[in-house]
Amino acid sequence: MATTEEIKARRSESWREELRRNMKNKERADLPRVHMPELDPEYRSHNYEEVNLGLNAEQAMAEAQRCLDCPVPTCMTGCPVEINIPTFIKNIERGEFLEAAKIVKETSALPAVCGRVCPQEKQCESKCIHLKMGKDPVAIGHLERFAADYERESGKISVPEIAPPNKIKIAVVGSGPAGLSFAGDMVKLGYDITVFEALHEIGGVLKYGIPEFRLPNEIVDVEIDILAKMGVKFITNCIIGKTISYEDLHQDGFKGIFIASGAGLPNFMNIPGENLAGVLSSNEYLTRVNLMAAAKEGADTPVFHGKKVAVIGGGNTAMDSVRTARRLGAEKAMIIYRRSEEEMPARLEEVKHAKEEGIIFLTLHNPVEYSGDEKGRVTQMKLQKMELGEADASGRRKPVEIEGAIDLVDVDMVIVSIGVSPNPLIPSAFKGLDISRWGTIIVDQDSMQSALPDVYAGGDIVRGGATVILAMGDGRKAAAAMNKALSSL
Amino acid sequence: MNKIVKKEILSENVVKFEVEAPLIARSRKAGHFVIVKVGKYGERIPLTIAGADLEKGTITLVIQRIGKSSKKICALDAGEYITDLVGPLGQATHIEKFGTVVCACGGVGTAPMLPIVEAMKKAGNKVITVQAARTKELIILEREMQEFSDEVVIMTDDGSYGKKGLVTNGVEDVINREKVDLCVTIGPAIMMKFVSQLTQKYDIPTVASLNTIMVDGTGMCGACRVTVGGKTKFVCIDGPEFDAHQVDFDEMMMRLNAYKGIE
Numbered sequence: 043m044a045t046t047e048e049i050k051a052r053r054s055e056s057w058r059e060e061l062r063r064n065m066k067n068k069e070r071a072d073l074p075r076v077h078m079p080e081l082d083p084e085y086r087s088h089n090y091e092e093v094n095l096g097l098n099a100e101q102a103m104a105e106a107q108r109c110l111d112c113p114v115p116t117c118m119t120g121c122p123v124e125i126n127i128p129t130f131i132k133n134i135e136r137g138e139f140l141e142a143a144k145i146v147k148e149t150s151a152l153p154a155v156c157g158r159v160c161p162q163e164k165q166c167e168s169k170c171i172h173l174k175m176g177k178d179p180v181a182i183g184h185l186e187r188f189a190a191d192y193e194r195e196s197g198k199i200s201v202p203e204i205a206p207p208n209k210i211k212i213a214v215v216g217s218g219p220a221g222l223s224f225a226g227d228m229v230k231l232g233y234d235i236t237v238f239e240a241l242h243e244i245g246g247v248l249k250y251g252i253p254e255f256r257l258p259n260e261i262v263d264v265e266i267d268i269l270a271k272m273g274v275k276f277i278t279n280c281i282i283g284k285t286i287s288y289e290d291l292h293q294d295g296f297k298g299i300f301i302a303s304g305a306g307l308p309n310f311m312n313i314p315g316e317n318l319a320g321v322l323s324s325n326e327y328l329t330r331v332n333l334m335a336a337a338k339e340g341a342d343t344p345v346f347h348g349k350k351v352a353v354i355g356g357g358n359t360a361m362d363s364v365r366t367a368r369r370l371g372a373e374k375a376m377i378i379y380r381r382s383e384e385e386m387p388a389r390l391e392e393v394k395h396a397k398e399e400g401i402i403f404l405t406l407h408n409p410v411e412y413s414g415d416e417k418g419r420v421t422q423m424k425l426q427k428m429e430l431g432e433a434d435a436s437g438r439r440k441p442v443e444i445e446g447a448i449d450l451v452d453v454d455m456v457i458v459s460i461g462v463s464p465n466p467l468i469p470s471a472f473k474g475l476d477i478s479r480w481g482t483i484i485v486d487q488d489s490m491q492s493a494l495p496d497v498y499a500g501g502d503i504v505r506g507g508a509t510v511i512l513a514m515g516d517g518r519k520a521a522a523a524m525n526k527a528l529s530s531l
Numbered sequence: 532m533n534k535i536v537k538k539e540i541l542s543e544n545v546v547k548f549e550v551e552a553p554l555i556a557r558s559r560k561a562g563h564f565v566i567v568k569v570g571k572y573g574e575r576i577p578l579t580i581a582g583a584d585l586e587k588g589t590i591t592l593v594i595q596r597i598g599k600s601s602k603k604i605c606a607l608d609a610g611e612y613i614t615d616l617v618g619p620l621g622q623a624t625h626i627e628k629f630g631t632v633v634c635a636c637g638g639v640g641t642a643p644m645l646p647i648v649e650a651m652k653k654a655g656n657k658v659i660t661v662q663a664a665r666t667k668e669l670i671i672l673e674r675e676m677q678e679f680s681d682e683v684v685i686m687t688d689d690g691s692y693g694k695k696g697l698v699t700n701g702v703e704d705v706i707n708r709e710k711v712d713l714c715v716t717i718g719p720a721i722m723m724k725f726v727s728q729l730t731q732k733y734d735i736p737t738v739a740s741l742n743t744i745m746v747d748g749t750g751m752c753g754a755c756r757v758t759v760g761g762k763t764k765f766v767c768i769d770g771p772e773f774d775a776h777q778v779d780f781d782e783m784m785m786r787l788n789a790y791k792g793i794e
């Protein structure tokens with residue numbers, strides 16, 4: 043964990059003091075926030091190319107000037123992996139892009155990923171000093187992506203320093219963001235890390251869930267490759283609790299286990315017609331398209347190319363699904379959400395991008411029934427119109443049915459994206475874990491340690507459904523705590 | 532990558548493989564399945580494990596050529612590799628001493644029935660296996676079935692071997708002859724549906740092993756969902772075996788055809 047002294051020491055390096063002297067805070071604050079260049083919406087809605095194009099060096103340096111290099115950088119408190127934000131931004135300002143990337147990698151195992159998919163508006167950028175002055179926050183996310191991309195494209199990717207091997211074997215269950223973040227921190231400390239993945243590819247949700255147009259798989263692969271270079275071993279097609287048991291891991295000499303198996307079980311609404319052909323979970327749809335490359339030439343996995351597609355839900359996964367459907371040729375691609383747009387959990391940028399791409403938003407609508415043809419394929423959905431009532435436990439205004447207000451909408455595909463539940467496979471394989479009534483693993487909030495002393499857990503298997511960055515934060519916390527526990531033995 | 536150590540052609544469209552998978556061979560039980568994928572852009576398909584050899588560290592898979600992906604797997608030869616193989620998945624068969632157990636299987640469903648027949652026999656049950664096929668050439672694994680069953684009844688549609696008739700005729704003959712405590716059925720969905728209807732008439736508890744469309748096989752996608760007793764269940768983690776009398780086979784058959792025509 044970065045201490046106040048460390049932050050101070052870095053801030054008082056002479057180059058940084060000089061940078062601060064070069065421009066007055068008032069001038070910095072008056073600079074407009076950079077705009078992320080994007081592909082044209084009409085063009086991009088027919089292909090998988092990445093929508094955001096990234097900043098060029100000039101744009102990045104200009105944006106970096108907006109950062110006031112605060113003595114107490116509140117932005118860092120908004121970052122679950124505590125990236126030293128001002129230090130990397132000021133390195134960008136002075137043109138030391140590789141150094142900036144190095145700073146980010148000190149605490150983040152996946153900088154190019156986070157720079158693309160983090161909800162910065164709810165994290166670091168929400169704590170930016172500019173907001174207090176009524177200005178736009180510094181585009182920290184865009185700058186993070188710039189630093190990571192610059193390093194990758196330069197071909198001079200640095201591999202973080204590794205402590206001498208301590209020969210202590212640690213197992214990681216799952217290779218998504220929580221597992222990779224944990225593995226990165228632990229391998230740096232000298233541990234012998236093996237990551238076990240159930241699927242045939244490493245990356246978890248980064249591969250099967252998030253689409254190419256938002257996070258290209260090759261970007262993920264580069265980050266995984268760095269971890270492999272640092273010494274992390276990856277084993278695919280291996281399910282802990284099925285292929286290998288908890289006892290087997292002990293016998294094989296593993297001294298600690300971090301469970302980051304994700305929230306693998308898609309929720310359905312249990313309404314009539316939900317098992318018709320053509321109604322599927324966002325997990326199934328995105329896995330077919332992203333992991334199995336179903337829409338690509340030469341892939342064996344089929345996927346249905348719906349023309350009238352309804353996606354149920356208002357989260358990031360719903361946006362990913364509906365925008366994918368649009369790219370696969372949907373003439374009418376709709377978001378069906380029971381609350382209003384204001385309550386939507388999706389990142390602002392995803393909603394904006396979706397709208398630009400011609401996605402229809404049917405907010406305050408809730409599906410109550412699907413009907414199909416004689417072959418059992420979905421053809422129509424019945425939507426109940428809603429209005430907002432009193433605030434509920436989550437603080438959001440609760441949607442209430444408007445009696446008798448029913449819409450019938452023709453569809454040929456429905457993607458249900460209303461969240462996931464923890465996968466029961468792992469919790470049931472580790473006897474002695476405390477499991478909540480939602481199926482999540484109960485851990486100590488500070489250490490991420492479970493009821494089994496050598497087992498730690500983080501990410502969606504603990505949270506039940508969160509973001510990449512929160513999962514990564516868990517991985518980091520667990521690594522620090524496990525290291526402390528093992529060092530004191 | 533898992534090496535195919537032996538390939539055997541069981542009938543015109545059915546191939547038996549012995550595949551190196553020592554960890555799965557060690558941990559699998561009757562009723563478990565695996566997911567296999569051939570090639571970088573291959574499809575993930577579920578296959579029930581038909582047996583294992585602990586010493587050799589191999590598992591047995593029996594595959595019927597039906598679609599693009601099964602044809603691709605069947606085309607592999609001994610010495611070649613299955614790109615991805617993961618398991619064992621699903622819940623193991625509930626084995627105990629029930630008394631008399633009728634194992635009703637048809638087509639390629641005969642292969643995953645074999646370890647169940649073996650386990651039921653070892654648990655002290657009287658096992659009567661009724662295996663059916665369209666014609667004599669399609670009857671597979673008869674010798675192996677004989678080894679673990681107290682009696683094997685062969686049924687062929689055309690009467691070219693065993694008795695002429697459907698699997699249900701064979702099962703009904705047994706029911707009319709003696710008390711049956713449990714029926715296990717594996718085969719095409721339509722076959723299991725009729726076996727289930729028959730045993731329901733006689734009030735005999737029946738278990739069906741379902742083979743639905745899956746992608747990951749670990750609960751993640753929900754492609755395999757079926758309605759059992761009015762509730763949605765996932766075949767991959769809740770199954771693959773369910774109380775046959777509670778399974779909505781019509782919905783299952785409809786869902787099996789979901790991707791027909793676009794494969």
